[in-house]
Amino acid sequence: MSRYNAKVVEPKWQEAWDSAEVFKAIRDEAREKYYVLEMFPYPSGRIHMGHVRNYTMGDVVARYKSAQGFNVLHPMGWDAFGMPAENAAMQNNVHPGDWTYQNIADMRGQLKPMGLSIDWSREFATCDSEYYGQQQAMFIDMMGKDLVYRKNAMVNWDPVDMTVLANEQVEGGRGWRSGALVERKELTQWFFKISEFSEELLTALDGLSEWPEKVRTMQKNWIGKSQGLQFNFKTIGAPEGFEELEVYTTRPDTLFGASFAAISCDHPLAKALEANPDIAAFNQECRKLGATEEALETAEKKGYDTGLKVVHPFEAGWELPVYIANFVLMGYGTGAIFGCPAHDQRDLDFARKYDLVVTPVVCDEAQNPDTFSIGNEAYLGAGHIINSRFLDGLSIEGAKSEVNKRIAAMGLGEAKTNYRLRDWGVSRQRYWGCPIPVVHCDTCGVVPEKKENLPIELPKDVTFDRPGNPLDRHNIWRNCDCPSCGKPAQRETDTMDTFVDSSWYYARFTNAQAATPTVSADVDYWMNVDQYIGGVEHAILHLLYSRFFARAMNLTGHLPKAATEPFNALFTQGMVCHETYKDPDGNWLTPYEVKPVAGGYETDIGQPVEVGPSIKMSKSKKNVVDPDDIIDQYGADTARWFVMSDSPPERDVEWTASGADAAWKHLQRVWRLADEIAQSVDAGEIDAKAALALQKATHRAIEIVTDGIEGFAFNKSVAGLYQFTNTLAKSKADKATKIEAMKVMAQMMQPMTPHLAEEIWATMGGTGLVAQAAWPQVDPAMLVDDTVTLPIQVNGKRRDEIEVSADISKEELEKIVMANETVQRILDGNAPKKLIIVPGRIVNVVV
């Protein structure tokens, strides 16, 4: 018996595919295309199980679609800019570029042996100047279409390192390196006008029928459309220029329940009041809260009474105090609100703390309006208006429109639709990113670079011995000629958010070497991505930015109108999780640095290990496991088979080492079976019944495996293949029938275990490569069974089962059921109340 040796077999077939250029995607208008794309990886240096799972899923789809006759595009690239490269530069004194390209080489070296059906000729990294130069060209085009602007925005500022920090680099309000308390600081930064597309991005979600509902819901909530009222309060005692305070509210119906007004610490009025040292100090304290929404929302609600008042618009003598409050966001609405504590939990918490009036103005229909009062929980439900003069008795909706009408008539404001979605700040004060291609000229102001000067390449000679952006202190690079007047000028030193890089890479893959961002013949043919696959963690930012960018590319002539929604179908796979470990000093440990002991883990030097929850594998938490061991030990097919088994693709998986061995055993078994069949000799009479049974099982397997792949339930396809293997192993059918069955097995296994499938295909005498064979077709006649097993329930509980012919009549079935011993015993002479028959499924006797 010949043995299956993955180490020999896998490279052999990979070479065969390469030399036949099986996976090279060639534009061919005569053929229908299919574009499969997995979210490209960040080149951290090692592939992990998440990558293996993600790229195997994409590969299964790509190979399956190819077998169905589509002209498949399945490319790969690298999301190569970003912070880790700069961190490595600081820690290990390596250049971010060298570090990144070395990582790419390492990871490519790990990916290629997996036998993925990728067209590697289209590979690029976003840090290639050929790529980011085209991105700069599009930035300039977007400036031309007025999609880009500058404004002030907040960043995390480390006052010791004198540098901008990412949110991730702020831990408990302190800078991760310096330990200094982080402040919010205003900087002039570049923005894309994504908010101009709020409505469009929202309504277009309805057309994304092949996206998961949860992703569309998350994006909808993120865009956050709200109908409200924007109006002015008259102020009393405010500095000059602040005679009015403009607020935005989604609850104008609760205006008579107002008990205070509140402004953000970044509101112009709050800043104007900073002459008062107490207010300056309070504002400063608020700014130390950090810049994230989470930090602001979970912080204890605090306010400072400015002493100013605003006048209620419907009652001249009614004055409300004006607070500066740490929970009011400058970035949403007008940065000022009125608080109605009875019907907003945050406002209520605030009012209880500062002892403000709480007047209910919406009454629960189930309550008595005279006694309805608010405890420590705001009332958010439906009801009618009370305590509100001319609004009393109205519904919430009725009151809203009445208030809007009166405010508009008084000339104080108007109804307004607001969106939570903010413009996309793309400025990063960092080196390892795409330089923003503009020049600052004393004469001409801010001007775009000339396209013929692109790419504006990053200078190589930089150092990371000091914090901050090396571009800022690289005077040779910074100094340039103004593209407009030719006089000496200075380059912009901000680079772009890496989300920009990943917002159009899918389009670049359609012609990765072009001298323009895209080529219309190629985007026209290959776009859209038919199946996009990636993690749910990208449900909002990456996917929303990509949807915006595709629209911007359409407006600047780089994508056709048909590609403004670039991803036809989206599948979000679950994450690969692992426990986290910390040593007694609180440093993260990798799973390789801990060893199991009774009751837990300890370090190499015997220190106790604190075990944390199982969470998304990430470099920063060090809970990453290498798939290399499995690939080395068992081969790529085993690794691929293993990650497709068991867990449904959309679910998170917890990495465990057991099970890989089982996958390997199964593949060995299939090979052994194929080998036995090839060497077998028919003896005696041919068993026609067994042959038919095997043929039927084959077609049932085709149905299960096909449905599994179509439905992104690869684990069910795998289970079906296990079952089919068991059937085939036990079959008494003749050799020819078994060979046919085994050939179908090879075709069905090909997307998941392509190397073994080729080997079996060749052994069974298949023509050509199984990678190029057509997908097997189900013969519906082979799926029909003569008899069917029906469970019999009594009162919904299963009591017995009967075997009946598949086309039995209802009357006949009733007779059989009533004659059934178990039913008779339970009925005990009584007549049944009801008999429910679901044809082919179940019988339920109701007593």
Added chain:
RNA sequence: GCCCGAGUGGCGGAAUGGUAGACGCGGUAGAUUCAAAAUCUACUGUCGAGAGACGUGCCGGUUCGAGUCCGGCCUCGGGUACCA
């Protein structure tokens, strides 16, 4: 805090509102072997001798019938705009 998910045997998981636990791991017993590995066969949710009872995170509801639908919770995970 807010938004979005998930929760089923010892474990990974299966189940158009219709036999809960397919398939795999692990376990037990047996065959084979000088012995072992490998392989093959059978059994394997819990309780119970059995009939049967109980079982899908918790509480309640709809239904002839609920893991599945509805309401209210709990726990865990993802996102929260400078991690990618």
